[in-house]
Every structure is written in structure tokens, then in C-alpha cells.
Amino acid sequence: MPLVAETYFSTDLGQLIIGKTEEVLSNNIDVLKGKFDLIITSPPFPLNAKKKYGNLTGDKYKDWFTSLAPLFSDLLSPTGSLVIEIGNSWEPDRPVQSLLHLESLLGFVKNSDADLRLIQEFICYNPSRLPSPAQWVTVNRIRTVDSYTHVWWMAKSDYPKADNSKVLRPYSKSMLQLLKKQKYNAGKRPSEHNISANGFFKNHGGSIAHNLFEVEQIEHNREVRLPHNVLSFSNTSSNDVFSQKCREEGIVPHPARMSGGLISFFVDFLTNKGDLILDPFAGSNTTGYIAEMMNRRWFSIEISEDYAYQSTLRFK
Known part of the structure; x- marks a missing residue:
């Protein structure tokens, strides 16, 4: 599709754009409005400390996150879905969990200019996550490990396109x-x-999928029954082809990559072959890679050229 934006690379099914998400989407809203069957992303988390990949903090984060709701709503097709993965945050220098992620969700869904609703919440559990918040888990040892992220499924219709028979568990x-x-x-x-x-x-x-995902096996003596389509690799895997390519080139992979298995679940659950998928915070573009493998059209945006280059390693 002809856009006012810089295409970093493209395939027959999709393209990766370099730029700031809000600017790229706003400048091309006439072309993109109502086109996407699924927006799926893991934006910068509402942390109370700066990370290398860029994130706002505190009220600035909440205001920024809430402001995205009308834009994303405009981009969705009438039966399209919006899926956002987001983690917990903690109050600075305190062993107290912040309410920032919940306030951000409420502000986003209740934005009167967006007409969105929360369809369902999912939990993505990863036992390999490093102990955090480190100060209160491994140093003072007064809190437990924060080992899961929230996945919020939203839409502007009570009945977005979905079929749970496509994502059955064994x-x-x-x-x-x-x-x-x-x-x-x-x-x-x-x-x-x-x-x-x-x-x-x-x-x-198979049986109907649950809204809890085990990125890795919780109990060694119990068989993991993830949906058939979920790719069986962990977000922390050090041996997949992408990680090997990064090591060969001396590149540090994006530190907050979304699980490919999680993405493939929602792609199968909420879209059909040929549908159009957007990841507005692509990072190393796991979404585009999964969409390509599953024969969906895709459109990804990433502000960092370094992370965009990592995307090319996936497709190699």
C-alpha cells in the first residue's frame, strides 16, 4: 500500500516501517483507516525506570497510552481485535506494586473517543523470567517473583471475529x-x-483453550497442553535461529520480545488467512515473522533502526 513513510524492508505479504508510531499512523490514516483485522503488540511497559528500548514513566506513560486508543480504534475493521501485552510495574524505591498498568488500561478502554471494550484478559506465565523486582526479591527477599504479564483483548464490537475451535488444546x-x-x-x-x-x-x-498461557512448562511431571498452533519456544530461548544469528553478528537481541507462541495463538484465533495485522511497536518484528509464516498480511512499525535490522535476521 502506498504510504507516507520509510519502508525498511518488505516481503510479498508485509512491510516494516521505520518511524514513530503515532506519526506514521496519523500521517497515513486515510489509507489505513478500518483496514486491520488484528492489532497485536507489546508496547513499552509502564515502568518507573527508563529502559534502553524507550519508555515513558508515571502519569506521562498513562496519558500517552490512553491517547493511543482513538487512533487504534480508527485503524480496526468493524470486527477487528486489539491485543496488548503489558507487564506489572512497581513504585520507585518501594516494595509496592504500582497501579499504573491498571490505570492505563482503564484510561485506554474508557477513552470516550475510541468506543472500545475489554473482551477478555489473558495471563502469560513464564517461569524463566529473571527474579523481579530484584531489590525486593533477591536482595531483601520480601516479595515473590513477578513471573507473568497481562494480555488484554479489546475490540470496538461486542462480537469481534473469533473462533476458539481453531485454537484447541490437545x-x-x-x-x-x-x-x-x-x-x-x-x-x-x-x-x-x-x-x-x-x-x-x-x-x-481438542479442548477449549484457557486464558492462561504457559510459555514454559510449569510442572515437569505434567504435560503442557497449549493449543495446537502455539509455537513451542520460550520468549527466553537462547538456541533459536534468531538468537544464533544475533550472536554470530555480535548483536544484543531486543530485551522485551513478545512470545511467538502467544502471537500465533491470537493470529489463528482472531484472523483468517489473508487478513491484515498491525504491530505498532514491532521491536525485532516477531509479529511480522509469525504473520508471514501463517500467510497473513502484516504491517509493522519500529522507531529504532537497530531493532529493525534484527527483524531482517528473522526473515533470513
Whole structure:
């Protein structure tokens, strides 16, 4: 699509733009308005300390984050979805969790110029995350490890395009045995649910996905049952091809990469082949890479040319 922007590189399905997200999208709103079936991103988190990849702090972050809502809403198709991953933050020099991420969510969803609503919240748990906040976990040892991020699914319709039959989890061993035996204890449960005599006899190809994602296995003696389509690599993997390429070139990878498995789940869940996906804070462009593999059109924006170059390593 013809845009007023600098294309860093492109494929038959997508393009990576260098620039500041707000400026790129605002300057091309006439071309892009209503075009995206999915906006999925992991923006700079609402931290109370500056990071190398750039982030605002405190009220400035909340105001900035809230101001994005009308712009993203305009970009969505009528049945499109917006998925944002965001982490917790802590009060400066205090062992107290900040409310900044929650205030930012409320400001974003309640922005009267956006007409958005929160469809569902997901939790992405990663047992390999380094202990944080370090001062209160490993030094003073008075708090537990902050080991998960929030994933907020929003839309401007109560019924955005979605199909959970495309993101089924593998059946548990006990469920597979039940399907084989075609027999189980039906009737009323203590929860007052009344289980029908044949309600679990039909094989649907898997069970409905949960809104908790294990980026890595929680218990070694328990099989992880992520949806079939979720790519089985961790956000902290040191042995994937991308990480190897970065090491070969002496490059430090983007420190806050979104899990490819998480992205692939929402791409399958909320879009169809050929749909258009936007990542406005692309970093090393995991979103574009996953979209390309899953035959979706994609459009990514990254302000740092160094991180944009890392994106080319993914596609190599």
C-alpha cells in the first residue's frame, strides 16, 4: 500500500516501517483507516525506570497510552481485535506494586473517543523470567517473583471475529481414555452443574483453550497442553535461529520480545488467512515473522533502526 513513510524492508505479504508510531499512523490514516483485522503488540511497559528500548514513566506513560486508543480504534475493521501485552510495574524505591498498568488500561478502554471494550484478559506465565523486582526479591527477599504479564483483548464490537475451535488444546490423557471408553460418571456435581449422560462423548479434536498461557512448562511431571498452533519456544530461548544469528553478528537481541507462541495463538484465533495485522511497536518484528509464516498480511512499525535490522535476521 502506498504510504507516507520509510519502508525498511518488505516481503510479498508485509512491510516494516521505520518511524514513530503515532506519526506514521496519523500521517497515513486515510489509507489505513478500518483496514486491520488484528492489532497485536507489546508496547513499552509502564515502568518507573527508563529502559534502553524507550519508555515513558508515571502519569506521562498513562496519558500517552490512553491517547493511543482513538487512533487504534480508527485503524480496526468493524470486527477487528486489539491485543496488548503489558507487564506489572512497581513504585520507585518501594516494595509496592504500582497501579499504573491498571490505570492505563482503564484510561485506554474508557477513552470516550475510541468506543472500545475489554473482551477478555489473558495471563502469560513464564517461569524463566529473571527474579523481579530484584531489590525486593533477591536482595531483601520480601516479595515473590513477578513471573507473568497481562494480555488484554479489546475490540470496538461486542462480537469481534473469533473462533476458539481453531485454537484447541490437545486432550488430556484422561479425556482420551474417556472418549475411548465412552463411559463416565454423569449427573449432578457439588457445584450444582448437571453433567449429561453423553455430553463428553463427542471428539471435537481438542479442548477449549484457557486464558492462561504457559510459555514454559510449569510442572515437569505434567504435560503442557497449549493449543495446537502455539509455537513451542520460550520468549527466553537462547538456541533459536534468531538468537544464533544475533550472536554470530555480535548483536544484543531486543530485551522485551513478545512470545511467538502467544502471537500465533491470537493470529489463528482472531484472523483468517489473508487478513491484515498491525504491530505498532514491532521491536525485532516477531509479529511480522509469525504473520508471514501463517500467510497473513502484516504491517509493522519500529522507531529504532537497530531493532529493525534484527527483524531482517528473522526473515533470513
